[in-house]
Amino acid sequence: MVKRDEVLGRCVVATRDIRSGEVIAESLPLIVGPKMASPPLCLGCHKKLALAESRYDCSKCFWPLCGQACESSPLHEAECEIFAKAGYKPTVKNDNSKQTVYCPIAPLRALLLKKNSPERFNLLLDFQSHLQDHEKTQVYQVLKKSLVPFFTQLLKLDTNESEILTICSIFDTNCFEVRDTQRLVNIRGLYPTISFLSHSCKHNTKHCFNGDNFRLVLTATTPIKKGDLVTTTYTQTLWGTLSRRSHLKMAKHFDCLCERCTDPTEFGTYLSAVNCSVCGDGSKVTSSDPLNCEADWFCENCGFAITGSDMLWGNEVLQKEINHLNKDNPNSLEEFLERYAEVLHGRNSYCLQVKYALCQIYGSLDGFKFEELSSDLIDRKIELCKELLAVAEVLEPGQSWFRGLLLYDLFEALVAKAERRGEDIDEETKNYLTEAAKIFDSEPDMRDNIQKKLMDS
Numbered sequence: 497m498v499k500r501d502e503v504l505g506r507c508v509v510a511t512r513d514i515r516s517g518e519v520i521a522e523s524l525p526l527i528v529g530p531k532m533a534s535p536p537l538c539l540g541c542h543k544k545l546a547l548a549e550s551r552y553d554c555s556k557c558f559w560p561l562c563g564q565a566c567e568s569s570p571l572h573e574a575e576c577e578i579f580a581k582a583g584y585k586p587t588v589k590n591d592n593s594k595q596t597v598y599c600p601i602a603p604l605r606a607l608l609l610k611k612n613s614p615e616r617f618n619l620l621l622d623f624q625s626h627l628q629d630h631e632k633t634q635v636y637q638v639l640k641k642s643l644v645p646f647f648t649q650l651l652k653l654d655t656n657e658s659e660i661l662t663i664c665s666i667f668d669t670n671c672f673e674v675r676d677t678q679r680l681v682n683i684r685g686l687y688p689t690i691s692f693l694s695h696s697c698k699h700n701t702k703h704c705f706n707g708d709n710f711r712l713v714l715t716a717t718t719p720i721k722k723g724d725l726v727t728t729t730y731t732q733t734l735w736g737t738l739s740r741r742s743h744l745k746m747a748k749h750f751d752c753l754c755e756r757c758t759d760p761t762e763f764g765t766y767l768s769a770v771n772c773s774v775c776g777d778g779s780k781v782t783s784s785d786p787l788n789c790e791a792d793w794f795c796e797n798c799g800f801a802i803t804g805s806d807m808l809w810g811n812e813v814l815q816k817e818i819n820h821l822n823k824d825n826p827n828s829l830e831e832f833l834e835r836y837a838e839v840l841h842g843r844n845s846y847c848l849q850v851k852y853a854l855c856q857i858y859g860s861l862d863g864f865k866f867e868e869l870s871s872d873l874i875d876r877k878i879e880l881c882k883e884l885l886a887v888a889e890v891l892e893p894g895q896s897w898f899r900g901l902l903l904y905d906l907f908e909a910l911v912a913k914a915e916r917r918g919e920d921i922d923e924e925t926k927n928y929l930t931e932a933a934k935i936f937d938s939e940p941d942m943r944d945n946i947q948k949k950l951m952d953s
């Protein structure tokens with residue numbers, strides 16, 4: 497049920513008790529389209545295009561498509577006519593880079609609803625926009641100067657600056673990132689009702705996208721009681737409180753006051769905390785007021801203080817360093833962990849991000865597949881999975897994708913270890929796979945893969 501709350505705006509509340517793993521809702525999108533900047537993709541089926549290898553441009557509007565069949569795709573037809581009529585020819589480069597030439601597509605699809613489907617257009621305009629906040633940003637200044645004249649003067653659409661910017665703001669506030677392993681490119685989608693889900697840093701749902709029409713399936717990850725908020729996350733679970741809150745403020749224009757953000761220990765994970773350099777025994781330095789980014793941080797044992805601004809600065813330095821690490825090279829990631837072993841405890845957000853990156857390399861990346869790994873590195877992968885799982889149990893408990901992926905990874909690593917030793921896998925290992933299979937039951941790609949493994953095990 498959609499409710500109105502003073503702080504959250506519209507939000508979704510459970511009208512009955514919901515079981516963990518239960519599908520709560522399914523919905524087709526009101527609109528889908530490329531993100532503001534996107535690698536080349538087909539405007540008909542939204543599959544990624546490798547233009548350097550082969551290129552097909554629409555015979556009417558010249559936008560690259562995957563073939564003639566997509567020229568008449570219902571998603572592309574209306575915009576195709578507009579571009580063709582205006583005589584506009586897009587410049588889409590053959591490389592794989594994210595290109596801003598795709599920026600007008602999703603807003604144009606929204607504007608075209610005004611004539612083609614007024615009820616859907618009204619539904620769209622009903623979403624919260626945060627237009628005043630967005631207008632202060634540089635991106636919106638650019639949109640004012642480029643997108644507005646593109647629509648009004650070049651495409652000669654019956655619209656105006658305020659309507660165009662409102663639509664862009666609605667997209668930025670409410671869109672889901674539509675991730676799709678088949679299409680290999682992420683696009684964005686606006687979903688009636690489901691886009692009203694509020695954010696929580698300990699959310700209780702997961703979602704996936706099924707089929708060619710981008711149907712969103714929303715599933716409970718933990719039991720949700722009648723009257724509880726149904727929540728999703730607009731940020732990253734492994735980020736610390738400062739990073740999550742500043743991202744939410746910048747991108748979604750609100751101050752998160754959830755239980756996790758208010759707790760300096762983040763439910764005992766100490767994800768944002770650092771080790772006390774004075775005690776040197778693993779005592780933790782935590783924020784005196786996590787809802788205030790300027791508040792001082794103190795050691796829980798000796799009271800040693802770090803100013804809020806020093807913590808912010810330190811976090812920025814660490815984030816920059818992580819961004820520059822070569823994510824295909826485990827040595828550089830392992831070196832990061834060694835370099836900061838004294839300052840950052842093992843569950844610190846930055847360590848966990850690096851550990852997750854390592855987890856994705858060992859056993860998966862070319863050159864680091866299980867058959868190519870030493871026994872020590874297989875053990876390392878097992879250790880990383882277990883450490884990350886312990887955090888997932890607290891921050892994304894129940895049937896979350898995060899737990900599912902880690903359980904599946906752990907299963908694979910334990911199988912590799914058993915095979916290396918010429919042993920059979922034990923019950924505990926099989927249980928990891930059974931649990932992962934339960935979690936991925938509503939996600940077709942992973943489900944089929946795991947079901948096959950279950951049959952073989």
Ligand SMILES: C[S@@+](CC[C@H](N)C(=O)[O-])C[C@H]1O[C@@H](n2cnc3c(N)ncnc32)[C@H](O)[C@@H]1O
Pocket residue numbers: 503504505506507622623624626669670671691692693694695696748749750751752753754
């Ligand atoms: C995707 S929309 C959700 C629907 C929106 N509440 C509405 O009324 O249209 C996201 C916006 O909802 C509000 N919101 C969502 N979760 C929130 C939270 N935990 N605390 C405060 N505001 C929240 C913020 O204004 C945010 O930009």
